[in-house]
Amino acid sequence: MASLSTGVRYDTSKALDYPSLPRTYESALKLLSLLPTNRDVTSLFEMPRPKSERGEIMDWNSMAIPEVIAWMARAGYGDLPRDLAPLRCIHVAGTKGKGSVSAFATAILVEEVAAGNETVGRVGTYLSPHVVSVRERIWLDGRPISRGLFTKYVFELWARLSEAAAAADPAEQDPYGAHTKPFYFRFLTLLAFHVFLREGVHSAVIECGIGGEYDATNVLPASSVTAAVVTRLGIDHVAMLGRTLSQIAWHKAGIFKPGVAAIALQPDSSGGGEKDNAQTPPGESLQDHEEAFHIVCTRAFKKSVSALYELSPQAVRHWGGVPDAALMGAFQKYNMALAAVAVDYHIRFLCASDGASPDMDSHPFDLTLLPETFTRGLAKATLRGRCESILDESSPTGSTIGYLVDGAHTADSLGEIARYFVAQPEAETSSHRVLLFTVRDREPGDLVRALVAGIEAGIDAGRGGQTRTTKADGYFNHAVFVFPPEAEAARKNALVAMQQACPATKACVCDSVPAAIRLIRSLHNLSQESGAGAVSDEPWTCQVLATGSFVLVREVLKELDAEYEE
Structure with missing residues (x-):
């Protein structure tokens, strides 16, 4: 085998017709x-x-x-x-x-x-x-x-x-x-x-x-x-x-x-x-x-x-x-x-x-x-996927869904992006707040707890002498985790951690990012039907913190078509 990459397996079942491949x-x-x-x-x-x-x-x-x-x-x-x-x-x-x-x-x-x-x-x-x-x-x-x-x-x-x-x-x-x-x-x-x-x-x-x-x-x-x-x-x-x-x-x-x-x-x-x-x-x-x-x-x-x-x-x-x-x-x-x-x-x-x-x-x-x-x-200086704000242009009529996407994937970084999210005026005044989260090859429970701790720290820092009734427990109306069906341990771990840290937050797991975004878009109708979190005669706003991995960020931007290329 001509490869120098010891240990890495290559698929040699299909020959590559390189000479006829268009140079595009x-x-x-x-x-x-x-x-x-x-x-x-x-x-x-x-x-x-x-x-x-x-x-x-x-x-x-x-x-x-x-x-x-x-x-x-x-x-x-x-x-x-x-x-x-x-x-x-x-x-x-x-x-x-x-x-x-x-x-x-x-x-x-x-x-x-x-x-x-x-x-x-x-x-x-x-x-x-x-x-x-x-x-x-x-x-x-x-x-x-x-x-x-x-x-x-x-x-x-x-x-x-x-x-x-x-x-x-x-x-x-x-x-x-x-x-x-x-x-x-x-x-x-x-x-x-x-x-x-x-x-x-x-x-x-x-x-x-x-x-x-x-x-x-x-x-x-x-x-x-x-x-x-x-x-x-x-x-x-x-x-x-x-x-x-x-x-x-x-x-x-x-x-x-x-x-x-x-x-x-x-x-x-x-x-x-x-x-x-x-x-x-x-x-x-x-x-x-x-x-x-x-x-x-x-x-x-x-x-x-x-x-x-x-x-x-x-x-x-x-x-x-x-x-x-x-x-x-x-x-x-x-x-x-x-x-x-x-x-x-x-x-x-x-x-x-x-x-x-x-x-x-x-x-x-x-x-x-x-x-x-x-x-x-x-x-x-700019960098994609770092504190990047985008709007969901396909959100339900009359509603605004904004996303803050960041590739933070360590406990410390997640705490930092959580504090930054709390400090945004859009998040403070939003009708609905959603956490969209996944991790790869890591223990989700510890990272969820670190993120919630960052939310609490951000709320405390933002009080600045003013009275604010918001607590980390109920800061997010919903938490949507993304894990494939076979990742049973990770799915359970994330849900348990969120339940323990934020009992008032409704948490669920989706199999993919597209499914998660469809669910977030549907929250507008769900909240009005239940009479929670939205007033029917006022515009419904939602702010989503999407974080945990750059893979999640990439898929969110692709789904929202935010200048996504390939």
């Missing part, structure tokens, strides 16, 4: 659909590990980087320090906010270019996951790559890998088949580097997929990285990264490299953050975060970084962030700050004539004195 965008998407999904890969970590021919238990993680290096060679990039030399990258890892940090950093760099900063050069960005279009993963100059360029480079990379497979194994009967390609995320990682090099990108922002140490993006050589950023940490992807915050921190800090600056956010020991410390998610106490940050610092030392710049949460709160930013939420100021510090260091590095690392200590970066380009960039 739709055909490019078809090629991608033939690749094993990320879920095919992560599932390997959830089952007993097989043994090698020598009787050793297979370690999927340790195989990752050597395999990606081999794939890069097949794509024509066999000497990474030399081949990736044109790129200067800000590398971003973390559990929460790494997509936002990447978007903020990109927007600042684009503004710098617009202002005439020639040292930045062309700007490229690699993100994951995508929400409505796979092209969202690869940006050029702050925008998703065009259909034409995406199609061109998918076919170009597919051909390179196919020809390399044929050369490596002359007996291979179908070198153009998907089995001679890496799985989905690795292919797109190769594609991003290929696009950036072919399109003359100089400054790139690279977001890790999962983890850091063994992430496909970590094939970047130190010579191509100006700064490595670790955003806020949380419990996530435990099968691959470990079940404790310290174990996860070890993986995230794996992107640190010799001679490259490292940037990280210190734990918030003041108790002054947006999160109520009494509602800390399991495994994410202040002590857990301090121990995890110690791991980050230790790894920075062991990897011989040029410097570790520790961003103080107190300093970020004193600054307060950029007001009226397109990426909304009080928590975004921490992501803004990380992006601003990273870009400042990146630009100083590019401007250094002697190639030496900039001295940030003698000339520290002051968040309260941001250049105008930084302020404009932070205000303009």
